[in-house]
Amino acid sequence: MSPLWRILLFIMYMQYANYHRKSPTILPPSFYLSNDILKVSQQLLGKLLFTNINGARTAGIIIETEAYAGIYDRASHSYNNNKTKRNEAMFSKGGIAYIYLCYGIHNLFNVVTNTEKDPQAVLIRAIEPTIGIQNMLKRRKIDKLSHNLTSGPGKLSEALGLSLDYNKTSLQGPNIGIYNIERNIPDSRVMKSKRIGVDYAGKDALNLWRFKIKDNPWCSK
Secondary structure: OOHHHHHHHHHHHHHHHHHHOOOOEEOOHHHHHOOOHHHHHHHOOOOEEEEEEOOEEEEEEEEEEEEEOOOOOOOOOOHHHOOOOOOHHHHOOOOEEEEEEEOOOEEEEEEEEOOOOOOEEEEEEEEEEEEOHHHHHHHHOOOOOOHHHOOOHHHHHHHHOOOHHHOOOEOEOOOEEEEEOOOOOOHHHEEEEOOOOOHHHHHHHHOOOEEEEOOOOOOOO
16 A cells, blocks of 8 residues: 555544544533442543633543542541531532531542432542643642642642532532543553541551552652
């Protein structure tokens, strides 16, 4: 085959691929109603977390999560069915944001799952930035792009503009949304480990409920 025909075939293939490429779709409300918190935590890997805060659009691919399994999980804020003003978002129907202040400094973004009677949530621990990076740098007061930008739950919340003002916000937009970008992560690329900062949780601290994409440099340290 001549070089010219190779080029023409390549162009035709790219046009076909672009035509059939699926646009990102926002995760439906049903996604968040699953009673399998571990499955949801892993399924969120590779999804796109998007924010539109005061007209500034930012987004990143979710690469690290932690599962908090509700009233029987000693590491969960809803352990023993203890409902407070701080954690009442967890006792809502799945599909909203649960944002709380950690150590009086960091806003941590969680995805509420399951039903009102089974308060569970997934902490988003790290993202790989993709959209609005300049806005992220400005919010984080960082001059140059580095893995430090979003490699931790407090960092990513600040970069995406997620504050307590957006606690209980719907994940169906317009301010916050999680999108399926056809980037499924196989089990072989998922690393499981203990959750961070839950030593007080006794035997539950040993659960391997932290999930991250192997070898991704944007994961938290």
